[in-house]
Amino acid sequence: VRNRFATTFYEAGTRDERLCVIVADISPAGSIQKFREEFPTRFVNTGVAEQIMIGMCAGVALRGLRPFAYTIATFTLFRPYEMVRDDLCYQNLPVTIVGIGGGVTYSTLGGTHHAQEDVALATALPNMAVIAPCDPAETEAATLWCAAQERGPVYLRLGKAGEPDFTSHLCTPWEFGKLRYLRSGDDVCILAYGTIMKLAAALADRFEALGDSVSLVSVHTLKPLDHDAIAEVLNRHRRVVVVEEMAPYGGLGPRVKEIAWDIRADCRLDTFGLQDEFIHNYGSQDQLHAAHGLDIRSLSKILDIG
Amino acid sequence: MLIESTRSTSGLRLNSFNVPASRRRCLAYRRRILEISQQVTAVHVAPAFSCLEMTDVVYHGLMRSSPHPDRSPFFLDSFVMSKGHGCLSQYVILEDMGILDRRDVERYCTPEGRLGAHPDYGNPGIEASTGSLGHGLGIATGMAYADKVKRDRRVVYVILSDGELQEGSTWEALMMAANLDLSNLVALLDLNDFQGLGRTSETHPHFYPVLDKVRAFGWEAAEVCGHDAGAVFQAVSLRTGERPFFLVCKTVKGKGVSYMEHVPIWHYRSPNKEEYAWALAELREVAS
Numbered sequence: 001v002r003n004r005f006a007t008t009f010y011e012a013g014t015r016d017e018r019l020c021v022i023v024a025d026i027s028p029a030g031s032i033q034k035f036r037e038e039f040p041t042r043f044v045n046t047g048v049a050e051q052i053m054i055g056m057c058a059g060v061a062l063r064g065l066r067p068f069a070y071t072i073a074t075f076t077l078f079r080p081y082e083m084v085r086d087d088l089c090y091q092n093l094p095v096t097i098v099g100i101g102g103g104v105t106y107s108t109l110g111g112t113h114h115a116q117e118d119v120a121l122a123t124a125l126p127n128m129a130v131i132a133p134c135d136p137a138e139t140e141a142a143t144l145w146c147a148a149q150e151r152g153p154v155y156l157r158l159g160k161a162g163e164p165d166f167t168s169h170l171c172t173p174w175e176f177g178k179l180r181y182l183r184s185g186d187d188v189c190i191l192a193y194g195t196i197m198k199l200a201a202a203l204a205d206r207f208e209a210l211g212d213s214v215s216l217v218s219v220h221t222l223k224p225l226d227h228d229a230i231a232e233v234l235n236r237h238r239r240v241v242v243v244e245e246m247a248p249y250g251g252l253g254p255r256v257k258e259i260a261w262d263i264r265a266d267c268r269l270d271t272f273g274l275q276d277e278f279i280h281n282y283g284s285q286d287q288l289h290a291a292h293g294l295d296i297r298s299l300s301k302i303l304d305i306g
Numbered sequence: 307m308l309i310e311s312t313r314s315t316s317g318l319r320l321n322s323f324n325v326p327a328s329r330r331r332c333l334a335y336r337r338r339i340l341e342i343s344q345q346v347t348a349v350h351v352a353p354a355f356s357c358l359e360m361t362d363v364v365y366h367g368l369m370r371s372s373p374h375p376d377r378s379p380f381f382l383d384s385f386v387m388s389k390g391h392g393c394l395s396q397y398v399i400l401e402d403m404g405i406l407d408r409r410d411v412e413r414y415c416t417p418e419g420r421l422g423a424h425p426d427y428g429n430p431g432i433e434a435s436t437g438s439l440g441h442g443l444g445i446a447t448g449m450a451y452a453d454k455v456k457r458d459r460r461v462v463y464v465i466l467s468d469g470e471l472q473e474g475s476t477w478e479a480l481m482m483a484a485n486l487d488l489s490n491l492v493a494l495l496d497l498n499d500f501q502g503l504g505r506t507s508e509t510h511p512h513f514y515p516v517l518d519k520v521r522a523f524g525w526e527a528a529e530v531c532g533h534d535a536g537a538v539f540q541a542v543s544l545r546t547g548e549r550p551f552f553l554v555c556k557t558v559k560g561k562g563v564s565y566m567e568h569v570p571i572w573h574y575r576s577p578n579k580e581e582y583a584w585a586l587a588e589l590r591e592v593a594s
Binding site: 046054067090091 | 427428433434435437438440441443444445446447448449450451452453455456458474475478479481482485486
């Protein structure tokens with residue numbers, strides 16, 4: 001998705017000269033390098049200095065430009081958090097902060113590079129929108145939306161590389177703030193977002209193998225959350241499962257539980273995410289997920305479909 | 307005394323500054339700030355007094371008015387009060403210029419009003435929300451960069467407090483503004499040597515010298531008395547305009563009212579009736 005973001009941003013940038021990117025010493029992947037060469041004044045590298053990256057984004061946005069802050073998720077959101085809050089959200093400026101490697105994408109770099117609580121921190125901020133596309137096609141649609149939008153700040157949570165395609169065949173377009181059905185069924189619904197869609201799809205396959213009719217949904221917009229559509233999911237299905245690559249507090253799971261309580265849903269609801277612990281394991285992203293119980297075997301067991 | 311800047315910087319038009327008029331205005335502004343302090347219990351009187359002449363020079367001497375001075379953005383140039391707690395100085399000047407309404411200022415910090423103890427972007431004449439220290443110079447750096455890219459000949463002025471010069475984010479901005487050759491960025495430092503827990507020169511002696519540090523970061527820099535409006539105006543006007551410019555303005559916290567000067571409690575406190583009368587009397591003496 002990182003490369004798809006870069007290509008999409010480059011192409012949007014050739015059409016809209018307000019678009020610019022401010023990075024903090026991250027090597028510009030794919031077409032961002034091309035953007036840098038063709039539009040040198042619209043590419044700024046602040047060096048290893050994330051607070052000024054966000055501050056400058058605010059300043060150029062106040063002058064009518066449309067900046068994207070771009071670096072690893074921990075450094076676009078955590079390190080300059082108060083700048084994100086005061087400069088971007090309090091002033092409600094249309095700035096997109098791109099978090100590369102949301103969740104535990106950087107699976108061998110250790111806890112300093114894991115953004116496992118990013119969705120909670122970003123959604124807590126007034127005015128902030130939070131988007132986590134599940135594959136390259138959704139990344140493209142979300143990037144184009146971010147480039148054109150005027151509503152305010154956005155946290156765009158991206159993976160890194162190698163995410164499979166889930167959505168390019170769909171007839172329904174990506175729409176900001178709306179759930180998106182990747183499969184539509186009647187018995188079980190699996191809600192997920194971002195790169196962990198791979199596990200959610202495997203889980204859907206498992207339910208289908210048992211004869212269930214399964215919905216698989218990309219909740220790509222975490223904020224504003226599509227409350228009504230989630231209520232409908234809870235009313236329409238016998239079982240609902242949330243799978244997310246996020247710490248247990250402040251993610252999608254707790255939000256779906258809130259909605260379920262409010263509407264007195266009577267489906268079975270299971271939510272899965274990372275644990276409230278730092279991860280000291282190394283390996284692939286899947287292996288890190290497994291260390292926190294996010295693998296098909298562990299989920300199947302708890303869901304009684306093993 | 308009428309100070310003419312002897313040459314224009316970066317092609318800006320020549321400007322002039324009437325020092326006695328500034329002195330009269332600043333007296334009136336100090337009285338107005340004290341008047342406001344009688345309506346609410348906690349205000350930043352002393353921080354506003356220390357940067358008052360600097361703010362007066364920015365608005366009345368440096369900022370060029372726009373062809374439509376009656377509507378936002380009001381000026382061709384920009385101003386960010388990075389030292390958000392000094393904003394009473396900005397409010398009374400904006401009121402005097404007719405940008406803020408008298409009622410706005412009278413409803414300061416009340417549920418009916420829209421002006422609080424820190425500037426809020428969206429209010430007339432307020433170009434950035436500040437209050438948390440260490441944000442304003444970064445935002446101003448972004449503004450100045452965008453102006454430069456767009457070939458918009460605006461100058462962005464920023465007033466910083468010495469306390470916020472301790473924030474790492476301020477140094478990130480200082481470094482980046484110089485790296486980007488932002489000759490259209492002018493920072494004025496309100497160096498009153500006071501912060502929450504005492505005199506900076508005593509608690510953080512290696513904070514000094516400021517001038518050398520800023521120069522080492524690639525800025526053109528100078529130092530003046532921050533209450534000498536003519537000197538402030540002249541120093542900014544005579545900058546080479548080749549690099550971002552940093553003016554260290556040595557000031558007195560609480561300047562103008564003897565019992566407030568250098569006394570930390572006046573960072574927050576409002577004078578009681580007796581103290582108010584005393585302060586007014588002192589300001590009247592200076593005027594005469």
